[in-house]
Amino acid sequence: MTAKHFVWTMHVLGAAATAISVLVFGYFVYRPLSNSAAEVERNWIDNAALLSSKDEIQQTRSRLRKTLADNERSLTDLNARIPETAEQADFLGLLAESAEQAGIEIQDFRPMRMIEKDYHHEFEVHVVGEGEYTGLCHFLDKLRQLSRLNRVQSLTINAREPVSEHYPFVLVLRVYFSPLDKWTRNKKVIEHG
Numbered sequence: 001m002t003a004k005h006f007v008w009t010m011h012v013l014g015a016a017a018t019a020i021s022v023l024v025f026g027y028f029v030y031r032p033l034s035n036s037a038a039e040v041e042r043n044w045i046d047n048a049a050l051l052s053s054k055d056e057i058q059q060t061r062s063r064l065r066k067t068l069a070d071n072e073r074s075l076t077d078l079n080a081r082i083p084e085t086a087e088q089a090d091f092l093g094l095l096a097e098s099a100e101q102a103g104i105e106i107q108d109f110r111p112m113r114m115i116e117k118d119y120h121h122e123f124e125v126h127v128v129g130e131g132e133y134t135g136l137c138h139f140l141d142k143l144r145q146l147s148r149l150n151r152v153q154s155l156t157i158n159a160r161e162p163v164s165e166h167y168p169f170v171l172v173l174r175v176y177f178s179p180l181d182k183w184t185r186n187k188k189v190i191e192h193g
């Protein structure tokens with residue numbers, strides 16, 4: 001082998017070693033760095049979008065906290081209107097007082113069946129009476145405002161012959177009482193996780 005051949009062989013081997021080094025560098029170093037840079041750029045875009053929606057997220061959080069506080073206040077108010085026992089006599093007294101204030105004549109009222117629900121008890125009250133239409137509306141509004149939680153289950157108003165200003169009616173109310181321990185247990189589970 002001549003010196004010239006040796007030099008060319010060394011150049012070829014050097015060029016091959018350089019090419020292999022460039023390929024190895026590109027595959028093992030540059031490509032992972034490029035992928036990593038692309039991932040960093042994607043994360044940066046996602047974080048920038050998240051930061052740009054920060055005000056909206058804070059507004060939503062504030063709105064949800066206010067809604068939760070309002071719901072908790074409503075629940076507290078409702079629970080305050082539901083006594084531990086039926087207290088039927090007290091409710092019938094409130095009913096009679098509301099009817100008198102509204103100008104309604106109660107002809108008969110009596111508690112009927114007791115009903116046990118998942119989270120409370122209730123009893124029905126059947127009321128038979130008569131009064132002017134405006135008085136009846138006023139009476140229903142007073143029932144809604146009572147310190148005891150109650151709901152109109154049914155209301156039947158009949159017209160009289162000959163036509164009269166007084167209308168006979170039959171009203172069925174549901175009156176709530178005795179929140180059950182199940183509610184308290186479930187509430188504690190929710191609060192304490």
